[in-house]
Amino acid sequence: MNTRRIPRAPVKSAAALLACCLALLWAGAGQGQAAPLQLQVAFDNDHIYAGQEEARYLEVLVTAPDAASQRPRVPLNLALVIDTSGSMEEQGKLDYVKEAALAMISRLRPEDRFALIAYSTKARVLYPSQPVEQGQQMQWLIKSLEAAGGTNLGEGLLEGFHQVRNHARPSVISRVLLLSDGLANIGITSNEELAQLTLAQAEAGVSLSSFGVGLDFNEDLLAALAESGRGMYYFIDHPESMNSILAKEFKSVEQLAAADIKVNINLGSGLVIEQVFANSFEVNGNQVTVRFGDLAAGERRRMQIRVRPKLRGAVRLDNAAQVSVSYKEPGGPAAAPLSGRLSIISTEDAAAAAARQNKEVLERAAVFEANHARQQAALAVDKGEQARAAAILSEARKKIEAAAPAASPTVQSELSAIDSYSKSVSKPMKAEDRAMEQKKVKHRSQAVEGC
Template sequence: MTRWHLTAALAGGATLAALLAPTLNGLVSTGGGDTNNGGGGLIQPLVEPPLPPPLTQQAGKIQLTAGLDQGAVLAGQPTERLLVVTLKAPDADGGNDRPVNVSLVIDRSGSMQQRGKMEYAKRAARELIESLDASDTFSMVLFSDDAELLAPARPMLDAAWLLRQVDAIEERGSTNLYAGMTMGIEQVRRSVSSETVNRVVLLTDGRANLGVVDPDSLGNIAASAASAGVTLSAMGLGVDYNEDLLASLADHGGGSYRYVSDPTTLTTAFRDELQQMSAVVASGVAVDVDLGDAELVSVLGGYATSGDTDRTRIWLGDLYGGETRKIVLKVRVKPGAAGGDLDIAKVTLSDRDGSYAPAQVVAKVTDRPEEVERSLNKGLASLGYMAVASDLADQAASAYAAGKKDESLSLLRASTGIAAQNAARFDDDSLRKQAATLEEQRVQYDAAAPESEEGQHAVKQNKATGRAWSR
């Protein structure tokens, strides 16, 4: 049964209950009077059951759920609610991995000499190359002052030649991330196919300082590539790169963002990226939220979004086998009359294969506070408040990085309080763990100077952790 059928059925049930209410009220005893059951009345007062949980419906390959943290609102006043959308991907078919069409784009600037970063990057690139086979397409781009095409896109037929090219890489110059990224995108686009996973994997240890450096412009390039079927993943190595830029590139590009603090773990990071590429079950995934009796306050989690307060598109890109994602939106529900329903939102999922039937989100309007409390959906509320706490923690990390330590600590205390209070309210272990981790972050920020290596590491690590909490 689709969600709109259920909504119609509930509306019909509400109408029938309204028609019967006067008769039922006349039969309920209010005390005294002769009865045949010892003064208890002909029937006892009805106890209303809890509101039904949001339905999970199939949207192509993805299971989609959408609902409010509380399904009822008080009459006559606006109220803020959390609209929570979850997406559950099916397990990947391990025996039927899709071929990959991948371009590896590596920063070769002078800073890659430090701590042996380039040698570890070369080692990781070698393993990735050796993991591919003749059904895969591979290209490799280096960038410093400009971009160099080390290996043009072609089927993986001569791994030995590629390995020799990798061995000869040397560091030099500055960081023209734009040149490397655009060349990598172009290589993948030459062989793009709906039958393959088409991905650019970008690795850098520094800040873009040549060519196009504006984050919005670079994000738009990644988004344009994604709309053409080419996703982009970004890896930041060490503590000197711009984590907000790389996260934005991955968000707009529909791929993954990874913080690699230790160059010795690059091989593992590349291996994980390849495993994810092999497990893609849905590409070009986006969620459109059309609001009715509500207004958008914010979308949490740093997703790439477009639209306005009435219609918002949230871009997710690739989903992997067995993955569960969530989107949390703060919305302001408009006032309604008691006894009625409010049409909060229509949530529609689309991917490369098309668009699917929307999920309808409805709120019941009541004048009874206890009914509002009874409408709590603990599962969705836990997910929602984890994202709320994470949003404050992300603000704390940005404030700390900007040298505003007192503001950062204040935001973290507020974030920890939200997680801890709702952990107790919902008896939720995930929120308890989040609260404990947030307290550890506060200790980190209190102990280290923002400009220190320890402080910069804490910012990048904590922002990456927050992304996982919000999504």
């Protein structure tokens, strides 16, 4: 089995959303309007010119319709885990966190449970998980938070999971909200160990969303935790936006439409997988499994696979792609799976093949290619490998120019973004400016899945 995990961040990046929100081709079978989820599957072209071997893109889109928000609200079982290390005092970060936390707890209902954990050098359970009844006490505890000490993120995380797990059950939504502005430098500091710990909790029904504030936090860790925890990752570059972002997360939890969404894709033997564009996936032969985590009403997750057809002559490959989606309804058992299937035709008529092109899917393929390249280049820059980063970006540009619609404003926008980042890679830059750019590039490359 070939497994690849990329830090997940389906946060709504405006640039990525504008680039991706195009007309959709319904190619898969979905349930009715009242269904919690809908499935769409499509190739960028379901015909292949037999005289030329070229890549094809398979797109899978899972959508939770707005109508899902009309369902009865499921009780919440939450823990807010707040970094109170000394650096949180800078730029008034902790003050903004307090304000956002107070606004969030004001929306809790009597049937909800809430826990408050603060961590610095050690973790402290300030408000053990209990029904939301003593609002004044919670407010006082939040207002009394002070910044000092190191960053024992692992211990804070463990305490948050402990408080939520003790009261987790199928009839409630259980989630930990983790907020940090720094690195895990005390206790458990291994990214992999922390991600595995989070994955185990997610398997037991406790999800996690992470919030990174400022320029000094480890974005790779917080993104990986949200991926493993099947929640959301938020990059908060301006502390004053904390209130609106935490409110957005709370609304997503309140209006959760489907949990633990898993997509299984079986490709026909005539197709060879070249690249999977998803934040969390596994590849086993010609089977791809993608984890989409949770979806709130009105949200969607999209992924693509670049495949290389190995068909000869005029043939039809039935079941070129078979897609199934499993998930759980909040507060209930596993729902009936969704499914869709596609065929692909190899033809010796070049004009017939060209006429079948789905430009919208191909445009989005350019977005996925560009964002994937920028993310890989950003990881290379982190290691000081600027030449390798430049090579990654150059190769991606050539691939997009060769395959995507050249006149498309979306494609041109992505090519311009590649050029801009490529120029900055070798340019001298202040450390704080470089940190900001790296976080923005990584965040944008991850957020494309939520377009």
